[in-house]
Amino acid sequence: MRYKFVFWILILFSISYLGFSASGITGDEIINEVDKNMTFTSARMESKMLIHVGKQVRTKKMISYAQGKDKSFAKFTSPARDKGVKYLKIGDNMWMYLPSVDKIIKIAGHMLRQSMMGSDFSYEDALESNKLLEKYKVTLIGQDEKSYILELTAKVKKVTYYKRKIWVDKRTFIPTREELFAKSGKKLKVMTMGEVKRFGRRYYPTYMTIENLLRRDSKTELFTTKAQFDIRIPAGIFSQANLKK
Amino acid sequence: MLIKLAFRNIFRHFNRTFLTFLAIALGLMLLIIMDSMLSGIDQESFNKIINYETGHIKIFDKNYREDEENLPLDKSIEKPDSIIKALGKDPEVAGVTSRINFRIMLSNGVDQYPAVGIAVNPKDDQSVFLLKQALEKGRFFSKNDEETMLLGEGLAEDFGVDVGDYLTVLTRTKHDTYQALDLRIKGILKTEDPKIDWAAVVIPLGLGQASLDMGSAVTEIDIKLKNPNKTKEFRDRLAKDLTGFEVATWQDLASDVIAMSQAKRGGSVFLLFSVFLIALIGISNTILLAAFERTREIGMMAAMGMKRSQIIRLFVLEGAMIGVMGSIVGCLLAVLLNFPFVKYGLNWGFLMRDMGDIGYRVTGVSRGVWNINMIVGAFIFGIVVSAITSIYPARVASKMDPTEALKKI
Known part of the structure; x- marks a missing residue:
């Protein structure tokens, strides 16, 4: 009886394994495809961030530029309180400019854990999402009609989230949902992405949410209102001098 | 003889003497009670730090x-x-x-x-x-x-x-x-x-x-x-x-709390000292008034052969006596009042919660302590300082010329 049970498990296992290999794609390849979609030679975007805290909603608007995987720059344009706050990211380094004190602050150490402009994103969330393949072992754990389901488990010690689970759209290779887990296995945050639009030859999600599961009604929404890809970015955008301009 | 005279003199104007004496007594009482409460809070805070946070000694990585x-x-x-x-x-x-x-x-x-x-x-x-x-x-x-x-x-x-x-x-x-x-x-x-x-x-x-x-x-x-x-x-x-390690005592680790308690104590002692100073000006004033009031008497005593030093001594004695009485009553009141503070304590809970974390490790009841040094010290301080403050009016009195003084009859 027991052997029979093990046998069935094995059969099921190999069928599902065959299923995945039949589609001929591995977890790493899927992540690579996603990366291709989500990074761009260059881009300029205008976005709106809605931060929900309890019943309150705060809206912030920003303009951002990105080049490749390593360089990005964001400037907040509203509300008045945050106008002129700028962020610059080059590789692993991040700086912030606060116009109220006219100072450039390097975001490092414990500051990385803080939330970005009061949202549910932390700075390290922003830094780490670029390096999934370096830090995680990717396993394709299943698929449904629409998406591949990947499980990422930390292969290095220094990671913010020990486990991630990512749903990737089969057609567009856009991640539609990501769950972030603590080491104990408890789910901490959920990100969803949607409103995928076509920009030339690429797809890009123009709506994104992140929800903190340990706090009720704590959610941040990000709408991309305007996006231009593969454009020429004015020289000097990704420099510390530009932060103070 | 002088003592008897001084003792009788201070009761000639009972109301005035009483008010002066009351000021000293209340000043001393406040000083002792405040010290008792502050020492109590300190002791309590230090005990809490040792018993729940630091122990006596801690070892850390360097x-x-x-x-x-x-x-x-x-x-x-x-x-x-x-x-x-x-x-x-x-x-x-x-x-x-x-x-x-x-x-x-x-x-x-x-x-x-x-x-x-x-x-x-x-x-x-x-x-x-x-x-x-x-x-x-x-x-x-x-x-x-x-x-x-x-x-x-x-x-x-x-x-x-x-x-x-x-x-x-x-x-x-x-x-x-x-x-x-x-x-x-x-x-x-x-x-x-x-x-x-x-x-x-x-x-x-x-x-x-x-x-x-x-x-x-x-x-x-x-x-x-x-x-x-x-x-x-x-x-x-x-x-x-x-x-490769750092060793620290609880005093090292709680240095902020200790410094704060010392600063607070310095502040309150200064405040109380000011209260006490006002009481002392009261003494000085009482004696000075007495001296002017008794100009005739001083003239008479001087004419009868009382020496200047004896007149000074008389007035200083009067001041000291008010000091003694004030100190005795002040200390007695303080001791009586301190009994319930030591036994039952005072509940600071309502205050502390609103103030938030101010360093003191006291959230509820804090008891007073018996600080014998403080009580004895305050007692002696009261007498000595009363005597010293009466030196000036006593000298003023003693400088009166007997003939001039007698003219005022």
Whole structure:
């Protein structure tokens, strides 16, 4: 009886394994495809961030530029309180400019854990999402009609989230949902992405949410209102001098 | 003879003498009571710090304290066992244990509050700290790895939870990875130390080490000494034996609280001294008035052959006598009033909660103390200073020319 049970498990296992290999794609390849979609030679975007805290909603608007995987720059344009706050990211380094004190602050150490402009994103969330393949072992754990389901488990010690689970759209290779887990296995945050639009030859999600599961009604929404890809970015955008301009 | 004269003189204007005497008595009483309460709060604060937070001596990794604010887990004592074992054999050591302190966010899925996690060793924590005795409800850990927590009473109240309920402890491991533990509340702590009651989540050390990726490391070793007055000597001796570590006494660790208490005390003593000074001006004034009033009398006494020095002595004696009476009554009142303060204490709870964390480790009742030095000191101070302040009016009186003085008849 027991052997029979093990046998069935094995059969099921190999069928599902065959299923995945039949589609001929591995977890790493899927992540690579996603990366291709989500990074761009260059881009300029205008976005709106809605931060929900309890019943309150705060809206912030920003303009951002990105080049490749390593360089990005964001400037907040509203509300008045945050106008002129700028962020610059080059590789692993991040700086912030606060116009109220006219100072450039390097975001490092414990500051990385803080939330970005009061949202549910932390700075390290922003830094780490670029390096999934370096830090995680990717396993394709299943698929449904629409998406591949990947499980990422930390292969290095220094990671913010020990486990991630990512749903990737089969057609567009856009991640539609990501769950972030603590080491104990408890789910901490959920990100969803949607409103995928076509920009030339690429797809890009123009709506994104992140929800903190340990706090009720704590959610941040990000709408991309305007996006231009593969454009020429004015020289000097990704420099510390530009932060103070 | 002079004494008798002085004694009779001070009662010639009973109302005035009484008011002056009352000012001295009340001034002294306030001084003694204030000192009693402040010393009480200090003593209480220091006891709380020793009994719940620091022990007498703490050992850290040598780089720990420069980053202490963040409660770093990567600056830890990797192999605490050999040190603990050696300390256990030291004849001066009464108890030794180890702990991990770490930053947490405590959550019930609705709200999230920052707090401090303390992983304690259920086997030997009681040899240094009094957490077990401070359990208001529930029980202490029985196993080193059980997935339970003890919660400060204030936090339990804020979350509206009780023994048996669950809360989520969100923290970071040594490698900065998120860790979230759903822990059952096994006990509620009421220590009257705001650092514990309003901010602490206590878990067993085994659970802490496993979930924080600490291996067998701890962030501190805590020591209780047999002789609590020898902390500095013990620290210096231990620091010589241990390299790569920092050894600190509770006084070193609570230096901010100690400095603050000294500053506060300096401030209140100054304030009380000012009150007392006003009382003394009262004495000076009473004697001066008496001197002018008794011009005829002084003239007469001088004419009858009383020496200048004797006149000075007479007035100084009068001042001193008012001082003696004021001091006796002041000290008696203070002692009477201090009885209930020492026995029942005063409840600061309503005040402290609103003020938030101001360093004092007192959340509820704080008792006064008997400071005999202060009482005796205040008594002598009252008399001496009253006598000194009457020197000036006495000299004014003595300088009166007998013939001029007699003219005023």
